Amino acid sequence: MTDKRLIEADATKLDELNRLIKEQPGSDHLAAVTMKQVIIEHGGIDRVGEAVKKLSAGKKILMVTGPTKIVDSHGDRVKEAVLSRLEKEFEVEWFMLSEPDGIVHATPENAAKIQAHFEGADCIVGVGSGTICDLCKYATHYANPDKPLPLIVVQTALSVNAFSDNSSVMLINGVKRTVHSRYVDILIIDLDVVAAAPAEMNVSGYGDLIATWTAPVDWYLGNVLGCGKNFHEAPSDIIRTQCERLLENSSKLKAGDAKVLGELANTLTLSGYAMGFADESSPASGSEHVMSHLIDMTAGKRKTGICYHGTQVAVSGIISSLLWDYLLNEFDPAKVDIENCYPTEEQMKPRVYEAFGWLDDEHHAADECWSDYKKKLATWTANREKFKAFLSRFDAFKNDVKNWVKKPDYIASCMHKAGAPCHYSTLNYPVPAETVRWAINNCHLMRNRFSVIDLLHFTGIWNEEFVDIILERAKALDCGL
Ligand SMILES: [Zn+2]
Structure with a gap:
């Protein structure tokens, strides 16, 4: 049950908020x-x-x-x-x-x-x-x-x-x-x-908050599977309702409505606190951020600037929400062959080097990504029992997260109303389709943090054809490439 005092949190009353967080059950690690x-x-x-x-x-x-x-x-x-x-x-x-x-x-x-x-x-x-x-x-x-x-x-x-x-x-x-x-x-x-x-900068903040509908569920999923730690509902509870209201007020944001800008200021500040309470960025940075990070990593090679962070995150947020929609509505745990869900280091290391080796001559980026990715591979492999339990109680998991996600078509329609860019090709530095495909396909290989993409990858669903299907679904929402 969400503590009602958290949902209308006021960012300027930080002492009160710190106290409320400490009062939440199981908040010792916050x-x-x-x-x-x-x-x-x-x-x-x-x-x-x-x-x-x-x-x-x-x-x-x-x-x-x-x-x-x-x-x-x-x-x-x-x-x-x-x-x-x-x-x-x-x-x-x-x-x-x-x-x-x-x-x-x-x-x-x-x-x-x-x-x-x-x-x-x-x-x-x-x-x-x-x-x-x-x-x-x-x-x-x-x-x-x-x-x-x-x-x-x-x-x-x-x-x-x-x-x-x-x-x-x-x-x-x-x-x-x-x-x-x-x-x-x-x-x-x-x-x-x-x-x-500039309107595009404030839309960027609105876009950074689109992660509210994917990052916390990625964080929860990782914790359920033993591949993450310290999940707690409270950091997300302080912003979810206020983010919902921002979505409802998307057209007012576009019009520069002073009250909505004030609410955006409050919610963005709370979203920063959420990461502080969690002592990690997981409440506000999941699969959508990692796609965006990969695009940023190619900027030097492509000799282009780095896009406004939040607008790029929001376009990626549509992709992540489509992935979550797939997991919750089409994923069939009965079809998972557990024996085939555990690739070895020998299988994954060449994948990581193939994905990132071209970024620099010395392979610094690939070394860095592999050193982090192999930790995730090890924790995933060591927590097989948790994965089995997850599959057997998948319906209960769906029920746990149902109020923490939003339908992709709803998020897309709000972003259209807010005047937020919905295509990678319309960001302030347009990102070519080839770069976007590379970023989405390989983003799970970049870091240790678990997300819905890792689950889809380990269960054999994630491949280039699947990413193309997701991009087609994004296109149907007038979003994506
Ligand atoms: Zn961000």
Whole structure:
């Protein structure tokens, strides 16, 4: 039974939420989210000085931004507005990161450039979207993991859920890696600022939340099969109802409705907390994210940029929801030949190297993926009894998850109404069909985390023909390639 107090959770009341999570039965393994304050309101940037004083008695502020001009809904320049508020009370150094192509990437090299300005700073104020937030979290954490500099972030777009989690997605040697970092101390979401962000960035945040209908069930499935740990319903319970409402309000989101944007800000922040409570990204990152990660991994080779994270995740979310729909409605446990469900390392290693070997000359990507994939293969092989039990109680499993999934046609129709891109070919950097097919076919080989695709693979269902059938179903929903 879902605790009703969780379903209308307010992201700005974090102490109350931490307490409620601790009260849930079986929540001993869940962690607390240790941010100090989250401000979501109109005119939120007016409180940046007050936020600094809450964290530090010092006077020197390092303000970190990217090069892009950002204006709020009144047409005022946001970075300059934050700067002028800070300068009234503090000594401020404004450090603007830039790269030759105008796009700042979350790389350790850029983090080092930020760290080079830490001398004498009492508090860091990052102003920007996901990349600036990831860089500030990473730079402050790794400069001094035991006592990082106080960090405030002014979030300028509702683009991803990562402002309120304790990790950074970094581009390391061309591969996207989720690296443990830290929480922002105080997060400021000024609704006048995010309302003026490019529509595609806010649609990206809406898209990141499409994972709510696939990632938690992937997480649960892995736990049932002994290939995952620490599943708990509470992290997803705090966002599911609010995500449902966002889907219902998809057309209002497209119209830029202020109330819906406020709800998106709340739900995205809660989705970051969900990962914090779980102490892993599983509540918000399942099969849909891993497809997206593979596409990102090819960007360097294809000499193209990386798409808005959430929009790409949402297109992949349609594919994942079709896979879950297949599992729950067409999968027949009686047809599974258990003896054939356990490929050996000798069989799988060449598959992994074939999938990823072309990404770089030294096969670093393939080595990295194999070292993680073989752990999944080992746990799957060691938990045969759990798989047998799963097959014999498959109807009960279906009943467990029935309220945690949504029909693919419903998700697709909502995304159409929201004006979210529904095809890989219409993302901000169009992804060719060949790359998409490669990513979907091979995504289960990338990491240790179990998903519905692993189950379909081990039971002999997953192959190129099957992926083509799924892509045809996506096409029927005006989605997919
Ligand atoms: Zn995401």
